[in-house]
Amino acid sequence: MFGNKLALCTYKSLDLKLSIAFPQSTSMDLFTILVICLSCLILLSLWNGSHGKGKLPPGPTPLPIVGNLLQLDSKDITKSIKVLAKEYGPVFTVYLGMKPTVVLHGYEAIKEGLIDRGEEFSGRGAFPVIDRIFNGLGIVLSNGETWRQTRRFSLSVLRNMGMGKKTIEDRIQEEASCLVEALKKTNASPCDPTFLLSCVPCNVICSIIFQNRFDYSDPKFHTLIKYFHENLRILSTPWIQLCNTFPLLCYLPGSHNDLKKIIADQKKFILEKVKEHQESLDPHNPRDYIDYFLIKMEKEKHNKQSEFTLDNLIATVWDLFSAGTDTTSTTLKYGLLLLLKHPEISAKVQEEIHNVIGRHRSPCMQDRSRMPYTDAVVHEIQRYIDLVPTNVPHTVTQDVKFREYTIPKGTEILVSLTSVLYDDKEFPNPEKFNPSHFLDKSGNFKKSNHFMAFSAGKRICVGESLARMEMFLVLTYILQNFTLKPLVDPKDIDITPVEKTAVTLPPFYELCFIPV
Numbered sequence: 001m002f003g004n005k006l007a008l009c010t011y012k013s014l015d016l017k018l019s020i021a022f023p024q025s026t027s028m029d030l031f032t033i034l035v036i037c038l039s040c041l042i043l044l045s046l047w048n049g050s051h052g053k054g055k056l057p058p059g060p061t062p063l064p065i066v067g068n069l070l071q072l073d074s075k076d077i078t079k080s081i082k083v084l085a086k087e088y089g090p091v092f093t094v095y096l097g098m099k100p101t102v103v104l105h106g107y108e109a110i111k112e113g114l115i116d117r118g119e120e121f122s123g124r125g126a127f128p129v130i131d132r133i134f135n136g137l138g139i140v141l142s143n144g145e146t147w148r149q150t151r152r153f154s155l156s157v158l159r160n161m162g163m164g165k166k167t168i169e170d171r172i173q174e175e176a177s178c179l180v181e182a183l184k185k186t187n188a189s190p191c192d193p194t195f196l197l198s199c200v201p202c203n204v205i206c207s208i209i210f211q212n213r214f215d216y217s218d219p220k221f222h223t224l225i226k227y228f229h230e231n232l233r234i235l236s237t238p239w240i241q242l243c244n245t246f247p248l249l250c251y252l253p254g255s256h257n258d259l260k261k262i263i264a265d266q267k268k269f270i271l272e273k274v275k276e277h278q279e280s281l282d283p284h285n286p287r288d289y290i291d292y293f294l295i296k297m298e299k300e301k302h303n304k305q306s307e308f309t310l311d312n313l314i315a316t317v318w319d320l321f322s323a324g325t326d327t328t329s330t331t332l333k334y335g336l337l338l339l340l341k342h343p344e345i346s347a348k349v350q351e352e353i354h355n356v357i358g359r360h361r362s363p364c365m366q367d368r369s370r371m372p373y374t375d376a377v378v379h380e381i382q383r384y385i386d387l388v389p390t391n392v393p394h395t396v397t398q399d400v401k402f403r404e405y406t407i408p409k410g411t412e413i414l415v416s417l418t419s420v421l422y423d424d425k426e427f428p429n430p431e432k433f434n435p436s437h438f439l440d441k442s443g444n445f446k447k448s449n450h451f452m453a454f455s456a457g458k459r460i461c462v463g464e465s466l467a468r469m470e471m472f473l474v475l476t477y478i479l480q481n482f483t484l485k486p487l488v489d490p491k492d493i494d495i496t497p498v499e500k501t502a503v504t505l506p507p508f509y510e511l512c513f514i515p516v
Contacts, residue, residue: 055406060095062347067095074238078418097245110195114457122458125412127394128247138315176477201328213289332505335381340486363476372445382453426450485512
C-alpha cells in the first residue's frame with residue numbers, strides 16, 4: 001500500500017513538473033513524457049513483482065525504484081547494516097534498488113547459511129560491471145558447472161604445485177628475500193611501501209601462472225601492478241556499487257568504462273602469455289597453471305559442453321591475479337601501519353623471531369607452530385582490518401526454507417563478515433587491535449571459528465592457504481631484518497580506512513625501514 005500511494009504521489013508530481021517544463025504543443029516532448037511514464041510503470045511493475053515473492057525476512061519498507069538505498073551509507077554500509085540488525089534481527093531483507101537482498105548478520109546466521117546449508121547458499125550474486133566483460137566465466141563470479149569445475153580444477157593444480165620440486169613456499173621465500181633486498185636499498189629513508197609490498201604476491205602469482213617472475217624494475221611489471229591497484233580503487237567506489245544495483249548505468253559515461261579499458265589491456269597481456277605457452281607446451285611436463293589448463297583443454301576439445309575454453313582460461317587467470325595480488329598486498333600494507341601504531345607489538349614479534357629463528361636463517365612455515373605470538377598478530381591484522389566487510393554477494397541456488405522464512409531461488413544474500421570479525425563476545429573490545437584475541441591464558445595460539453577473513457563454506461577463497469603463507473612469511477622476513485620507524489609519534493598515526501565499501505583500504509602513509 002505504501003509503495004502504491006507513493007507512486008501515485010510521484011506520478012502527480014511528475015505530471016505537474018512536466019506540464020510546466022514542456023509545452024504540450026511539441027510532439028517530441030509528448031513522446032518523451034510518454035516514454036518516461038511507461039518506463040516508470042515498467043519499473044514499478046518489476047518492483048511489485050519482486051516484492052511479492054516468497055515469505056522474505058522482515059526489513060525496512062522500500063521505496064519504489066531506489067528500494068532502501070537512501071537508508072544505507074554508501075561509504076560504510078556495515079554501520080547501516082548493524083543498525084538495521086538491531087531492529088530486525090540477524091536475518092532481514094533490504095532492497096538494493098528493486099532487488100530484494102537477504103542479509104545474514106552474526107555468527108549463528110552466517111554459519112547456518114554458508115556452512116550448515118552451504119550448497120543452497122553457494123550461488124554467486126550478479127556483478128554486472130564485471131559480468132559484461134567476462135560473461136560469467138572464471139572462479140569468483142561464476143555459477144553452476146562453470147564455477148564447480150573451474151574451482152575444483154584450480155584447487156587441484158595449486159595442490160600439485162604446492163608439492164612440486166619448487167613448492168609455493170619456495171616461491172614465497174624467494175620473493176620475500178627479494179623484497180628485503182629492495183627495502184635495504186631505501187637506505188632507511190622515508191618511503192611509501194605500497195609498490196614493494198605488491199611485488200611479492202604479484203610475482204608469486206606470476207610464477208604459479210606463467211612460471212617466471214619479473215624484476216622489480218621491469219616497466220611491464222610496474223604497469224601490471226598499477227592496473228590491479230586501479231581496478232581495486234575503482235571497484236571500491238560507490239559509483240560501481242550503484243552500477244551493479246542499476247545495470248542500465250553501465251551504458252552511461254563513468255569510471256566503469258575506465259575499468260573496462262584496463263581489464264581489456266590485462267586480458268591482452270594474459271592472451272599473449274597463453275599464446276607463448278601454446279607454442280612451447282609439453283603435455284607430459286606442465287610447468288605452471290596455464291600449461292595445466294591447456295592440457296585440460298586439449299583433453300576436452302571434443303566435448304562441446306566443456307568448461308575448459310580459452311575464454312574461461314583468460315577469465316580464471318584474471319581472477320587469480322586480482323584475488324591474489326591486491327588483497328594480500330593491501331593486508332600487508334595495513335598490517336605495517338598497525339605495527340607502526342603499536343611499536344610494543346612489533347617489538348614482541350621481533351623478540352619471538354630472534355628466539356625461534358635468529359638472524360641468519362630464513363623463516364619457513366614450520367616456524368609458525370613455534371611462534372604463537374606472531375601467528376596471533378597475523379590473524380589479528382586480518383580480523384581488525386576487515387578487508388571485505390560484506391563479502392562478495394551470494395545467491396540461493398533453489399527455493400530455501402530458512403528459519404521461518406522462504407527465500408526464492410536466485411535471491412541475493414549479503415553476508416556481514418564484519419558482524420563476525422567484530423563480535424564482542426568472541427573478541428572483547430573488538431575495536432582495539434589486540435593479538436590476545438588469538439591467544440589463550442598460557443600464550444598459546446587460540447583458533448576461533450569466528451575468524452572468517454576468507455569467508456566460509458563452499459565459496460571460501462580459493463587462495464586462502466597461499467595468502468596465509470604469504471602474510472606469515474613476508475611479515476616475518478621484514479621484522480627479522482628491519483625495525484619499522486614512523487615519521488610521526490605513534491599516538492598521532494591515523495589508522496582509519498579511507499574506504500570501507502566493497503573493500504577496506506588503508507590511508508596513505510610513509511615509514512622508514514631501519515636495518516637491525
